[in-house]
Amino acid sequence: MAEPLRIALAGLGTVGTGVIRLIETNAELIARRAGRPIAITSVSARDRSKDRGVDLSPYAWEDDLTSMASRGDVDVVVELVGGSDGPALTLARNTIAGGKALVTANKAMVAHHGLELARRAEDAGVALKFEAAVAGGIPVIKGLSEGAAANAIDRVYGILNGTCNYILSTMEDTGRDFADVLSEAQMLGYAEADPTFDIEGVDAAHKLAILASIGFGARLDFASVDTAGISRILAADIAQAAALGFVIRLIGMAELESADGSCRLFQRVQPHLVPVDHPLAHVDGATNAVVAEGNFMGRLLFQGAGAGDGPTASAVVADIIDIARGEKGATFSMPVSELEEMPRAQSGHRRGRNYIRFIVPDKPGVLAEITAAMRDADVSIESLIQKGRAEAGGEVLLAMVTHEGPESAVTRALELLDGSDSLAQPPLVMTIVGK
Ligand SMILES: NC(=O)C1=CN([C@@H]2O[C@H](COP(=O)(O)OP(=O)(O)OC[C@H]3O[C@@H](n4cnc5c(N)ncnc54)[C@H](O)[C@@H]3O)[C@@H](O)[C@H]2O)C=CC1
Ligand SMILES: N[C@@H](CC=O)C(=O)O
Numbered sequence: 001m002a003e004p005l006r007i008a009l010a011g012l013g014t015v016g017t018g019v020i021r022l023i024e025t026n027a028e029l030i031a032r033r034a035g036r037p038i039a040i041t042s043v044s045a046r047d048r049s050k051d052r053g054v055d056l057s058p059y060a061w062e063d064d065l066t067s068m069a070s071r072g073d074v075d076v077v078v079e080l081v082g083g084s085d086g087p088a089l090t091l092a093r094n095t096i097a098g099g100k101a102l103v104t105a106n107k108a109m110v111a112h113h114g115l116e117l118a119r120r121a122e123d124a125g126v127a128l129k130f131e132a133a134v135a136g137g138i139p140v141i142k143g144l145s146e147g148a149a150a151n152a153i154d155r156v157y158g159i160l161n162g163t164c165n166y167i168l169s170t171m172e173d174t175g176r177d178f179a180d181v182l183s184e185a186q187m188l189g190y191a192e193a194d195p196t197f198d199i200e201g202v203d204a205a206h207k208l209a210i211l212a213s214i215g216f217g218a219r220l221d222f223a224s225v226d227t228a229g230i231s232r233i234l235a236a237d238i239a240q241a242a243a244l245g246f247v248i249r250l251i252g253m254a255e256l257e258s259a260d261g262s263c264r265l266f267q268r269v270q271p272h273l274v275p276v277d278h279p280l281a282h283v284d285g286a287t288n289a290v291v292a293e294g295n296f297m298g299r300l301l302f303q304g305a306g307a308g309d310g311p312t313a314s315a316v317v318a319d320i321i322d323i324a325r326g327e328k329g330a331t332f333s334m335p336v337s338e339l340e341e342m343p344r345a346q347s348g349h350r351r352g353r354n355y356i357r358f359i360v361p362d363k364p365g366v367l368a369e370i371t372a373a374m375r376d377a378d379v380s381i382e383s384l385i386q387k388g389r390a391e392a393g394g395e396v397l398l399a400m401v402t403h404e405g406p407e408s409a410v411t412r413a414l415e416l417l418d419g420s421d422s423l424a425q426p427p428l429v430m431t432i433v434g435k
């Protein structure tokens, strides 16, 4: 058999230790599939003495992870440290500059610096791969850039954050509180080092921007993703959605909009109400699901574990196997110079049904003011529910479902209510997914 492919592993947390376990457990099978053995030669992390449940003694230890790129016994650097900048980015740049291949699971770094790194990798003639960065163990990057390569894709959407999906589906099943379920998701290794990236939708936005670039052949544009998370969702919203026949899911949606012969890029991450009989409503726990629509293939659905040590390690090692086989591929499925610069689409003209939740003081006149704003902005109300009766001076939840109409009308109605005494907190708007 050929010489081993030598790996430097930077980062020994959830994913890094998963990669060691996977490479050790399936070594023989991987070597047969890759055509050569995969050998970890060196490792690096913050704390050398920490017990990680894996034996690190066969591997050389590097104190400074950024210098792993210059080791003579390394062909591929695997970056599993995280963070869009800092040591992860330095290591990535050093690796490519040193003529070595880079595998990373770091969606934050790819979303912010992916084009620069891809250009550097093209110039250096080395592979840059990040299957684990989007939807963890699901081979969605491979699926879009290889399996769907012949198609013009105009819509990619789905559930892209395991932590949020775990929180929402567990709250729904158990009625437990947000904070309690979040700490469980952290313990299970799903959450980012800073979990606000998960719950505020930023992690899903990183992934959506990468998918949109690969799917549409567009220049990656993370800054234009319109992003909202799940931190304002109350148990009462989940109960209210259930009473109306919906579940709540954080969904990323990217779409190409054609107008006047040019294409605009719509990218948004937002909690949505999903009908209980929709396939995305059955995506529970840390599972992710990605739907891609192409002009010849129709609709593809990718579903599987979006986070966690085993599934994420599986995607990392798949990239390593590709490199062992000598497959370089274009990082964003085509050379960076071929990616099209697309202006951002405005969301106002999009049409849809919306769920709008208000927390209001329980006093006369409040409902009249809210419905007047809807009338003045031309928002048609399908149903309106007020929950409970508060003690004097207390607040109640008012949930409204609108008929289908332009988003700009809802925005206008909420502008009319901005600063009103009739609202105890800013309203929460969630788009309703069609059947
Ligand atoms: N946990 C998951 O389910 C998934 C994680 N990812 C990505 O994989 C990467 C790693 O994630 P996890 O393993 O969950 O993180 P983690 O926090 O469990 O592990 C990070 C590792 O990097 C090391 N590290 C961090 N900063 C360092 C520094 N300045 N110098 C030296 N070592 C440093 C830590 O010591 C630790 O060993 C991140 O980019 C994350 O976004 C991607 C998909 C799924
Ligand atoms: N924090 C992420 C990990 C995988 O990308 C998530 O929860 O999905």
Ligand code: NA
Pocket (backbone or CB within 6 Å): 131, 132, 133, 134, 135, 136, 137, 138, 139, 140, 141, 315
């Ligand atoms: Na993936």
